[in-house]
Amino acid sequence: MARAVSLQRKLTFTALAWLVAFLLFFPILWTILTSFKTEAEAIASPPVIIPNWTLENYFEVQDRADYFRHFANSVWISVGSTLIALLFAIPASWAMAFTPTPKTKDVLMWMLSTKMMPAVGVLVPMYLIFRDLGLLDTVWGLTVVLTLINLPIVIWMLYTYFKEIPVDILEAARMDGAILWKELVYILVPMAVPGIASTLLLNVILAWNEAFWTINLTASKAAPLTTFISSFSSPEGLFWAKLSAASTLAIAPILVLGWLSQKQLVRGLTFGAVK
Amino acid sequence: MGSITLEHVNKTFGGHQVIPDVSLDIEDGEFVVFVGPSGCGKSTLLRLIAGLEDTTSGKIKLDSVDVTDKGPAHRGLAMVFQSYALYPHMTVRQNIAFPLKMANIDKAVADQKVADAARVLNLTDYLDRKPRALSGGQRQRVAIGRAIVRQPKAFLFDEPLSNLDAALRVNMRIEITELHQQLKTTMVYVTHDQVEAMTMADRIVVLNAGRVEQFGSPLELYKKPANRFVAGFIGSPKMNFFEGAAAGKYQADSVGVRPEHIRISREAGDMAGRVGVAEHLGSDTFLHVHVDGAGLQTVRTEGENDFQSGDQVWLTPDPARIYRFDRAGLAL
Numbered sequence: 359m360a361r362a363v364s365l366q367r368k369l370t371f372t373a374l375a376w377l378v379a380f381l382l383f384f385p386i387l388w389t390i391l392t393s394f395k396t397e398a399e400a401i402a403s404p405p406v407i408i409p410n411w412t413l414e415n416y417f418e419v420q421d422r423a424d425y426f427r428h429f430a431n432s433v434w435i436s437v438g439s440t441l442i443a444l445l446f447a448i449p450a451s452w453a454m455a456f457t458p459t460p461k462t463k464d465v466l467m468w469m470l471s472t473k474m475m476p477a478v479g480v481l482v483p484m485y486l487i488f489r490d491l492g493l494l495d496t497v498w499g500l501t502v503v504l505t506l507i508n509l510p511i512v513i514w515m516l517y518t519y520f521k522e523i524p525v526d527i528l529e530a531a532r533m534d535g536a537i538l539w540k541e542l543v544y545i546l547v548p549m550a551v552p553g554i555a556s557t558l559l560l561n562v563i564l565a566w567n568e569a570f571w572t573i574n575l576t577a578s579k580a581a582p583l584t585t586f587i588s589s590f591s592s593p594e595g596l597f598w599a600k601l602s603a604a605s606t607l608a609i610a611p612i613l614v615l616g617w618l619s620q621k622q623l624v625r626g627l628t629f630g631a632v633k
Numbered sequence: 634m635g636s637i638t639l640e641h642v643n644k645t646f647g648g649h650q651v652i653p654d655v656s657l658d659i660e661d662g663e664f665v666v667f668v669g670p671s672g673c674g675k676s677t678l679l680r681l682i683a684g685l686e687d688t689t690s691g692k693i694k695l696d697s698v699d700v701t702d703k704g705p706a707h708r709g710l711a712m713v714f715q716s717y718a719l720y721p722h723m724t725v726r727q728n729i730a731f732p733l734k735m736a737n738i739d740k741a742v743a744d745q746k747v748a749d750a751a752r753v754l755n756l757t758d759y760l761d762r763k764p765r766a767l768s769g770g771q772r773q774r775v776a777i778g779r780a781i782v783r784q785p786k787a788f789l790f791d792e793p794l795s796n797l798d799a800a801l802r803v804n805m806r807i808e809i810t811e812l813h814q815q816l817k818t819t820m821v822y823v824t825h826d827q828v829e830a831m832t833m834a835d836r837i838v839v840l841n842a843g844r845v846e847q848f849g850s851p852l853e854l855y856k857k858p859a860n861r862f863v864a865g866f867i868g869s870p871k872m873n874f875f876e877g878a879a880a881g882k883y884q885a886d887s888v889g890v891r892p893e894h895i896r897i898s899r900e901a902g903d904m905a906g907r908v909g910v911a912e913h914l915g916s917d918t919f920l921h922v923h924v925d926g927a928g929l930q931t932v933r934t935e936g937e938n939d940f941q942s943g944d945q946v947w948l949t950p951d952p953a954r955i956y957r958f959d960r961a962g963l964a965l
Contacts, residue, residue: 533683
């Protein structure tokens with residue numbers, strides 16, 4: 359029998375949830391607040407909570423580094439790498455979900471194991487390969503790297519979603535005269551739209567936030583927003599307010615995207631969890 | 634045209650032989666039912682015909698053309714699945730039109746064919762609904778509509794009625810039989826329900842452990858079962874079997890007699906027994922009788938009677954309707 363939840367219990371849990379959410383959000387909030395402070399306010403002790411609301415940092419950041427060029431590079435590499443990853447992952451996940459072999463699980467585990475390796479372990483060979491192929495500081499080079507590093511996650515996610523689709527429906531399509539690509543385009547993809555959309559969103563976010571490879575393999579031309587932020591941190595000492603303005607500008611687009619698509623993301627990430 | 638020929642078809646799954654060696658000739662326009670207990674290979678055999686499974690060896694021919702190596706999309710067959718397998722993201726209209734779209738049929742012609750199929754299946758009012766907004770029976774009709782719309786060489790049905798309730802199942806059974814009479818297209822129908830098999834089929838294939846036990850008309854199977862398995866599987870309630878001395882009397886290792894071919898009396902008969910459970914259906918009465926030395930036997934009597942649990946009775950099998958089997962279970 360369902361137990362009635364008392365009002366007090368409800369209030370306690372709600373307050374606790376808000377507290378946890380606030381703790382998680384606090385660093386982002388503090389960064390945003392700091393971006394509107396003067397450098398003096400930013401390092402003041404005790405800390406200044408409400409700033410004087412200056413936009414000076416934003417103007418200076420845009421003057422010193424072309425935000426929009428970095429933004430365009432971030433969009434290019436995150437969206438590009440996601441679309442290419444989906445192009446490979448959809449057929450791969452289809453094969454593993456609907457025509458599994460005794461080795462399918464091993465292949466999936468092997469793919470996942472590549473994510474367990476520290477990226478720095480292959481930095482030197484990757485750097486040399488990129489240098490020899492002329493891919494250093496190019497958006498194409500970064501797109502390829504981000505595609506490869508996120509492909510296992512994309513395949514795993516799609517595989518999980520595809521497993522939820524009854525194989526009868528695909529067989530019915532075959533009986534109705536659908537050849538392989540038509541089966542994928544007309545049946546599988548439309549049926550897996552929630553899963554594909556959440557995979558796409560998550561991968562865009564992962565690619566957008568990826569810092570290790572983007573910082574190491576670019577200098578200026580192809581530098582995305584992660585490089586843009588890091589350029590404000592080291593050479594000239596720590597200018598917290600400007601760094602915060604750069605960070606706010608870098609995370610704002612993905613924060614908005616995440617906010618707008620949160621329903622889709624949650625639906626996709628819990629797809630199939632509850633029948 | 635839609636004749637289907639299976640020549641020494643063999644199917645193995647990971648070293649386990651599911652279909653040992655099946656040869657069948659299904660004639661054009663015939664309604665053939667594959668029947669057998671769960672796991673007997675009937676669905677596998679249907680999927681081999683459909684092309685959804687590859688044969689390990691042997692040949693499958695459609696209209697005398699070898700299609701063994703052709704995929705399901707190129708065999709020109711239509712299939713109705715147990716789960717209906719409707720496309721949930723499409724409307725009823727799009728579901729029915731899908732095979733026509735795959736065949737690149739002109740849209741105006743396709744629309745007309747969809748409208749015709751919807752009219753035949755009473756789906757006209759539901760064409761713009763999604764499958765989730767339909768009842769089980771309506772979904773099954775959409776699945777049938779999708780199958781009939783492109784005029785296939787043959788229809789394959791994989792236990793299409795098992796998800797429906799009893800009343801709807803009877804209605805759909807009649808609808809499918811009428812559809813066959815209307816279209817006169819070959820139909821191969823898989824079921825584990827021998828009543829469906831008996832009522833719908835022109836000919837029945839009884840399968841057991843992947844082997845064809847008998848292939849014949851419903852009444853042929855009922856009257857002349859080739860072996861004990863067919864005798865026991867066809868007919869409801871099941872045939873009664875006697876072994877030992879009761880069978881020796883008829884010079885057989887075992888004998889079978891159907892519940893409707895046993896006379897029951899309170900006064901005299903061949904075998905004495907006591908009524909265990911009496912099932913009064915109105916039109917029939919099924920009496921489960923504990924017979925001394927022969928175990929529980931079922932007797933079917935027409936109409937109503939006043940036999941009750943615990944009554945002492947005598948059973949007398951109709952000597953003209955006794956089936957005799959040898960040690961291997963083959964009919965004598």
